[in-house]
Amino acid sequence: FGTDDPQKRAQMTYTDLPSWNIPLWFFFWAPVLVLAVFVVMGMMARRCGVARALEGDWNGYNAEDVRKLFTIYGEKGREIYRSTLLPADAAFAVFYGVIGALLAAGLVARGLPLWAAAACGLPWMLSGLADLFEGLKLARLFERFPAISDSDVATASVLTRIKLIF
Numbered sequence: 485f486g487t488d489d490p491q492k493r494a495q496m497t498y499t500d501l502p503s504w505n506i507p508l509w510f511f512f513w514a515p516v517l518v519l520a521v522f523v524v525m526g527m528m529a530r531r532c533g534v535a536r537a538l539e540g541d542w543n544g545y546n547a548e549d550v551r552k553l554f555t556i557y558g559e560k561g562r563e564i565y566r567s568t569l570l571p572a573d574a575a576f577a578v579f580y581g582v583i584g585a586l587l588a589a590g591l592v593a594r595g596l597p598l599w600a601a602a603a604c605g606l607p608w609m610l611s612g613l614a615d616l617f618e619g620l621k622l623a624r625l626f627e628r629f630p631a632i633s634d635s636d637v638a639t640a641s642v643l644t645r646i647k648l649i650f
Contacts (some may be wrong), residue, residue: 514557544642547637577611582612611650614650622640
């Protein structure tokens with residue numbers, strides 16, 4: 485930590501720690517990059533011919549909605565969604581979860597109180613986690629279609645709404 489003196493080291497505070505501060509541009513451009521990747525994900529879904537209708541439903545969805553949409557996708561659309569969009573969505577969830585963690589860490593490193601940093605970064609991280617678990621539930625629904633359970637759909641629907649809140 486910049487000194488070998490144990491007395492000085494004991495008196496150090498977090499502001500005396502080596503500066504690994506995240507550059508100021510990150511606090512603006514990282515969220516912009518996340519939004520840009522989100523738009524690209526939507527374009528990728530449209531290009532694959534598979535609308536991401538469930539993942540943007542603020543009111544949630546039920547088993548009948550899922551059955552109807554999966555039938556519209558057809559076998560080929562379900563396979564494209566499962567093999568292309570779900571892995572890309574998982575990578576995106578990890579990406580913006582990490583951005584949230586870096587935002588929080590960067591704010592703490594700049595001397596902001598922990599509660600303020602958590603208020604800025606924690607929603608990103610929680611949304612990323614909810615998105616990952618939602619993807620796992622959707623994968624399970626694709627795997628079991630047409631015999632999907634109401635409880636799996638309800639869980640996926642709740643995770644979708646949690647993801648969208650944050």
